[in-house]
Amino acid sequence: MEKEETISPIQQLPYEVLCKIFDFLDINSVKQCSRTCRRWQETIFSDYYIKRFKMSISLPLCRNEEMQTLKQSNRLYCNVNLRLCSSTAPCVNGAIFNGIYTIFCYPKLEQLVTLKVAIPTVQHNAKRMLTDAIKHMKHLRELHIDSSTGSLIESNQMDRIQILSQSIQSLVAQAILPTIVKAPKLTSLRVVIYTHQTVPVHNEKMFYSCRLPNLQDLELEKKSNGSFASRLNVNHVLTFFSNLKSLQTLRLKNERTCGYLFKAICEHCINLKELFVASLHIVETSTLRNLSNLANLRHLTFEHIECLEPVPFRAVQLPNLESLAIGSFPILPETLSAFRCATKITMLGKNMTPDLITAIATNMPNLKHIGLKHFSAATLQLLHLFVVAEVLTVEFSISLLVYSRGTVANIKEIHSLITETPKASDIEHLRSQFPKLKLLKVGTMFEKSFQN
Numbered sequence: 349m350e351k352e353e354t355i356s357p358i359q360q361l362p363y364e365v366l367c368k369i370f371d372f373l374d375i376n377s378v379k380q381c382s383r384t385c386r387r388w389q390e391t392i393f394s395d396y397y398i399k400r401f402k403m404s405i406s407l408p409l410c411r412n413e414e415m416q417t418l419k420q421s422n423r424l425y426c427n428v429n430l431r432l433c434s435s436t437a438p439c440v441n442g443a444i445f446n447g448i449y450t451i452f453c454y455p456k457l458e459q460l461v462t463l464k465v466a467i468p469t470v471q472h473n474a475k476r477m478l479t480d481a482i483k484h485m486k487h488l489r490e491l492h493i494d495s496s497t498g499s500l501i502e503s504n505q506m507d508r509i510q511i512l513s514q515s516i517q518s519l520v521a522q523a524i525l526p527t528i529v530k531a532p533k534l535t536s537l538r539v540v541i542y543t544h545q546t547v548p549v550h551n552e553k554m555f556y557s558c559r560l561p562n563l564q565d566l567e568l569e570k571k572s573n574g575s576f577a578s579r580l581n582v583n584h585v586l587t588f589f590s591n592l593k594s595l596q597t598l599r600l601k602n603e604r605t606c607g608y609l610f611k612a613i614c615e616h617c618i619n620l621k622e623l624f625v626a627s628l629h630i631v632e633t634s635t636l637r638n639l640s641n642l643a644n645l646r647h648l649t650f651e652h653i654e655c656l657e658p659v660p661f662r663a664v665q666l667p668n669l670e671s672l673a674i675g676s677f678p679i680l681p682e683t684l685s686a687f688r689c690a691t692k693i694t695m696l697g698k699n700m701t702p703d704l705i706t707a708i709a710t711n712m713p714n715l716k717h718i719g720l721k722h723f724s725a726a727t728l729q730l731l732h733l734f735v736v737a738e739v740l741t742v743e744f745s746i747s748l749l750v751y752s753r754g755t756v757a758n759i760k761e762i763h764s765l766i767t768e769t770p771k772a773s774d775i776e777h778l779r780s781q782f783p784k785l786k787l788l789k790v791g792t793m794f795e796k797s798f799q800n
């Protein structure tokens with residue numbers, strides 16, 4: 349009597365269930381699974397499942413065989429990382445052209461959902477090809493263009509690009525300025541300018557002439573001193589922000605924000621929930637009163653405020669504020685009561701004075717979460733003033749917490765953002781210094797709970 353062939357139960361699982369199981373594995377494990385049997389190989393390399401993976405490729409390819417493989421491949425990737433060489437040699441430009449044409453041909457073009465491109469400033473033809481291809485990527489949701497690769501002295505003038513898309517929702521432009529943006533579904537925009545770059549006034553004018561009515565998240569970062577907005581384009585800048593009615597998050601990083609721009613933001617972007625200002629320069633302290641227009645604001649950050657006199661927040665009313673982050677600039681201490689409803693404070697300055705820390709603890713009685721960006725023995729010695737605080741977050745080694753004075757009665761959780769393995773002696777010290785400590789998290793790899 350012949351033996352009946354037995355079928356493994358896992359082989360009887362539906363196709364969709366197999367895909368779900370593979371989703372729990374890392375990329376190397378999925379590769380191993382593809383070599384297990386024919387059915388698993390067909391499942392993993394099917395168009396339905398392969399879309400989960402990301403194709404990363406650098407052009408030009410080193411060997412002709414690789415280009416032939418790329419041309420012959422029928423796999424449709426939804427996520428592509430593309431990096432271009434900065435060489436301008438004719439043979440290199442030709443190879444880059446062929447590679448881009450192969451990657452962005454139909455039907456591959458229409459399958460793209462996320463696209464990240466590192467494109468040197470000298471690759472002008474590649475930028476033109478990219479600009480034209482983006483218009484035909486019907487399902488593209490996220491686009492990241494980085495033009496900071498290659499030599500930093502290739503050009504001091506910031507390059508530009510046009511973005512025309514009916515589907516893009518998120519755009520990141522590093523070292524390249526999107527001077528024309530026609531993307532009705534765009535909700536997130538981040539633009540980064542580097543130290544060596546200058547933005548031509550005309551290009552800046554074109555950028556601020558863009559209309560982005562559905563934008564919810566905007567970040568403008570200039571990695572050098574100076575303002576992102578030229579004084580020659582004041583009217584365009586003000587008009588740009590006056591049309592951002594849907595904006596919920598605004599981050600103005602490492603740049604100088606003038607009082608007139610800050611006032612315009614507070615008057616028109618009234619739906620803001622998060623506002624980050626790296627450096628605010630004001631002449632009249634009454635400018636800060638405009639903050640009260642942002643009734644929905646939840647998170648507020650001022651790294652630095654430049655003013656002729658100590659900064660007063662006396663007339664500010666932010667009823668829904670949850671967290672405040674401030675640097676070490678002169679503040680009228682008693683006016684911090686304007687933020688009394690906040691439950692989290694982050695001290696960003698290196699030299700927070702004892703008077704300022706005392707004023708924060710006195711005028712903001714509801715603080716349950718304390719954040720420290722820089723180590724300061726003076727600050728640690730005053731932690732006991734925050735009598736209802738339960739969470740402490742630091743951006744330095746927990747071994748430095750030995751400098752806090754006495755016991756801090758109510759702290760139950762300590763989080764360090766520095767990746768390290770704490771010493772047993774440091775942990776014991778923390779337990780004696782913070783008697784109610786229940787949780788210690790260090791970086792992303794260490795977490796320890798305690799029973800009191």
